[in-house]
Amino acid sequence: MSIPAIAQDNKAEVIHWWTSGGESAAVKVFADQFGKAGGAWVDSAVAGGVNARTAAINRTIAGNPPAAMQFNTGKQFDELVEGGLLTDIDAVATANNWKANLPQALIDATTRQGKMFAAPVNIHGQNWLFYNKELLAKVGAKEPRNWDEAIEALDKIKASGAIPLAFSGAKNWERLLFNAVLVDKGGPAIWSAFWAKRDPAVLKSPELRKAADTYKKLKDYTDPGASSRVWNDATGLVIQGKAGMQIMGDWAKGEFSAAGKAPEKDYGCVILASGSHGFIFGGDVFAFPKLKDANAAKAQALLAKTMLDPAAQIEFSLKKGSLPARLDVDASRLDACAQKGMKYVLDKNQQLPSDVMLAPPAVWGAIEDVISQFWNTAMTSEQFIDKLAVAFKQNQ
Amino acid sequence: MSSRASAYSALLPAFIVLAVVYIGSTVWTMWMSLTGSRMLPNNNFVGLRNYEILFSNDRWITSVHNLAFFGVLFVAISLALGFLLAVAIDQKVRSEDSWRSVYLYPYSMSFVVTGLVWQWLLNPTLGIQKLVRDMGFETFTFDWIAHAETVLYCLVIAGVWHAAGLVMAIMLAGLRGVDEDIWKAARVDGLPTWRVYASVVTPMLGASFATAGVLLSTSVVRLYDLSVAMTRGGPGIASEVPAKFVMDHLFERANISLATAAATSMLITVIAVVAPYMYWRTRVAARGRA
Numbered sequence: 001m002s003i004p005a006i007a008q009d010n011k012a013e014v015i016h017w018w019t020s021g022g023e024s025a026a027v028k029v030f031a032d033q034f035g036k037a038g039g040a041w042v043d044s045a046v047a048g049g050v051n052a053r054t055a056a057i058n059r060t061i062a063g064n065p066p067a068a069m070q071f072n073t074g075k076q077f078d079e080l081v082e083g084g085l086l087t088d089i090d091a092v093a094t095a096n097n098w099k100a101n102l103p104q105a106l107i108d109a110t111t112r113q114g115k116m117f118a119a120p121v122n123i124h125g126q127n128w129l130f131y132n133k134e135l136l137a138k139v140g141a142k143e144p145r146n147w148d149e150a151i152e153a154l155d156k157i158k159a160s161g162a163i164p165l166a167f168s169g170a171k172n173w174e175r176l177l178f179n180a181v182l183v184d185k186g187g188p189a190i191w192s193a194f195w196a197k198r199d200p201a202v203l204k205s206p207e208l209r210k211a212a213d214t215y216k217k218l219k220d221y222t223d224p225g226a227s228s229r230v231w232n233d234a235t236g237l238v239i240q241g242k243a244g245m246q247i248m249g250d251w252a253k254g255e256f257s258a259a260g261k262a263p264e265k266d267y268g269c270v271i272l273a274s275g276s277h278g279f280i281f282g283g284d285v286f287a288f289p290k291l292k293d294a295n296a297a298k299a300q301a302l303l304a305k306t307m308l309d310p311a312a313q314i315e316f317s318l319k320k321g322s323l324p325a326r327l328d329v330d331a332s333r334l335d336a337c338a339q340k341g342m343k344y345v346l347d348k349n350q351q352l353p354s355d356v357m358l359a360p361p362a363v364w365g366a367i368e369d370v371i372s373q374f375w376n377t378a379m380t381s382e383q384f385i386d387k388l389a390v391a392f393k394q395n396q
Numbered sequence: 397m398s399s400r401a402s403a404y405s406a407l408l409p410a411f412i413v414l415a416v417v418y419i420g421s422t423v424w425t426m427w428m429s430l431t432g433s434r435m436l437p438n439n440n441f442v443g444l445r446n447y448e449i450l451f452s453n454d455r456w457i458t459s460v461h462n463l464a465f466f467g468v469l470f471v472a473i474s475l476a477l478g479f480l481l482a483v484a485i486d487q488k489v490r491s492e493d494s495w496r497s498v499y500l501y502p503y504s505m506s507f508v509v510t511g512l513v514w515q516w517l518l519n520p521t522l523g524i525q526k527l528v529r530d531m532g533f534e535t536f537t538f539d540w541i542a543h544a545e546t547v548l549y550c551l552v553i554a555g556v557w558h559a560a561g562l563v564m565a566i567m568l569a570g571l572r573g574v575d576e577d578i579w580k581a582a583r584v585d586g587l588p589t590w591r592v593y594a595s596v597v598t599p600m601l602g603a604s605f606a607t608a609g610v611l612l613s614t615s616v617v618r619l620y621d622l623s624v625a626m627t628r629g630g631p632g633i634a635s636e637v638p639a640k641f642v643m644d645h646l647f648e649r650a651n652i653s654l655a656t657a658a659a660t661s662m663l664i665t666v667i668a669v670v671a672p673y674m675y676w677r678t679r680v681a682a683r684g685r686a
Contacts, residue, residue: 080435080436122460129448170630171629171630225521225544228515228541275568360434361648362434365644376633377632
């Protein structure tokens with residue numbers, strides 16, 4: 001008879017935006033594990049990241065917060081911390097030895113004022129190149145290791161009549177593609193000078209100039225249908241062999257698996273980097289608003305602990321297609337691409353925090369607009385760099 | 397209680413709603429545009445800095461240009477086409493009711509649905525271009541939606557398709573109000589029909605044109621969903637509109653101060669256009685009474 005009462009005490013409402021098939025299966029892993037640990041997961045799924053965050057933030061400001069809310073790993077919750085609206089989970093982190101088992105970049109991304117304010121639950125690599133193995137073999141191209149080699153392959157695909165680069169024209173994907181080029185041409189130093197410091201000197205560097213030229217060149221390898229295509233349809237073109245390759249985050253693997261394609265067999269995955277560095281990663285975190293009820297705070301601590309439990313981490317990653325945030329998990333069950341990804345994550349030199357981890361939304365948004373203009377108009381690289389300088393200056 | 401007092405007390409709730417919801421929110425929005433608010437509202441006064449940033453922002457400038465360009469073409473073409481449709485139906489055609497329904501049908505759809513349908517039709521790899529090419533015209537090209545220079549025409553096409561039926565309904569009502577005797581008189585004078593429409597009937601439809609024009613103009617100012625559903629503001633920033641600028645910066649970009657500065661600029665622009673018109677209307681009304 002006492003079971004409902006306990007469940008009542010440990011009730012935790014979680015706002016998240018994981019609504020697609022694979023995503024909801026993944027979030028169910030957390031819900032089930034939380035239930036086994038004695039909690040009661042109250043699911044509040046809101047479709048669309050912006051909508052979910054807006055709903056959660058509005059409720060928090062209005063004084064009726066959920067127990068946990070999802071954010072992208074980065075600066076999205078900074079102002080909630082500054083406003084004293086979030087509770088820190090440093091005690092849970094210390095008790096469960098997170099700090100020894102999480103990549104440093106994730107610890108940095110969730111620590112404010114010396115305390116951890118969010119639980120990082122996964123890692124998404126953002127600059128993967130996915131390609132159709134059969135098509136590349138047919139046109140006589142091998143797996144590219146950097147953009148120069150990729151462009152050789154793109155030329156061969158173009159000559160064969162297929163679409164060389166599958167693309168979906170939206171501002172965020174235009175930024176994602178630019179980032180993939182920037183990492184290859186610039187490496188970690190330029191990356192951090194560009195997104196973290198927004199140092200005007202970086203705009204004068206030959207590396208940035210090379211990145212801009214290469215990026216602009218890629219437009220010639222996309223098709224006219226790209227501008228109104230969504231990202232998963234672009235992935236579909238690679239799956240069907242109508243297009244050769246696509247730059248996308250590892251969430252694209254879900255499309256390949258749904259079509260019955262196996263990683264490193266039917267499709268290949270590789271990170272393009274001229275040096276050996278450059279795995280851009282983001283992910284998702286859960287933050288915990290301050291609640292009045294002491295029991296609710298206990299439920300929050302339990303929830304945070306459950307989400308970063310090694311067993312839950314690996315089950316979640318298998319369903320979601322992401323990499324586990326914890327490094328001390330058994331990676332042998334992950335797919336071939338994820339295992340490649342784990343190698344990058346385990347190597348400190350490879351970890352590049354994503355743009356949204358380094359710059360607040362207002363800032364990366366302004367830069368995104370400039371990148372998008374550059375991609376879609378006759379703008380030259382010089383004009384692009386001048387416009388970037390203005391965006392940097394306005395957002396210092 | 398005098399009848400006057402009871403009338404005011406009955407109006408009080410509506411007045412409070414007006415004061416708090418409309419005026420209060422407007423004032424708050426204007427205040428926010430003078431602060432440094434990013435994700436959460438704060439009261440750090442920064443003067444006109446947001447307006448400086450706004451008016452040196454390419455995307456905002458483009459949005460405003462786009463709105464003016466779209467507005468002029470959309471209103472003019474919708475009025476012209478709607479009027480012609482109404483005249484066509486006015487010729488005592490057979491099964492008039494069905495024609496009317498067909499033309500009015502697009503208006504029953506939201507801008508989101510309209511935008512999606514036209515996005516597919518105009519998509520060069522799926523829509524009209526592919527259809528015509530599959531019929532054997534290999535060189536046929538209709539890829540306006542994929543180019544920054546032409547994408548606005550696509551928004552106009554979809555917008556006109558959506559609104560022309562409504563204009564037609566308003567114009568038809570106006571045409572039906574024209575006195576039969578005028579037609580008889582014109583026939584006696586031997587005037588050709590087109591001449592009667594151009595010189596006699598059209599000037600009599602002033603009120604219908606004004607009504608349709610005002611309705612179309614409001615949908616221009618709040619243009620948002622069509623751009624979102626059809627082009628997501630792209631390619632690049634080529635089909636961005638002011639309302640989308642406000643929404644994107646309010647939420648995804650977490651930049652309340654810039655979003656409210658944009659919203660305030662929109663409000664001021666609308667007031668600048670509407671105020672002289674209202675003044676003119678009251679002058680005309682006063683002269684009419686005198």
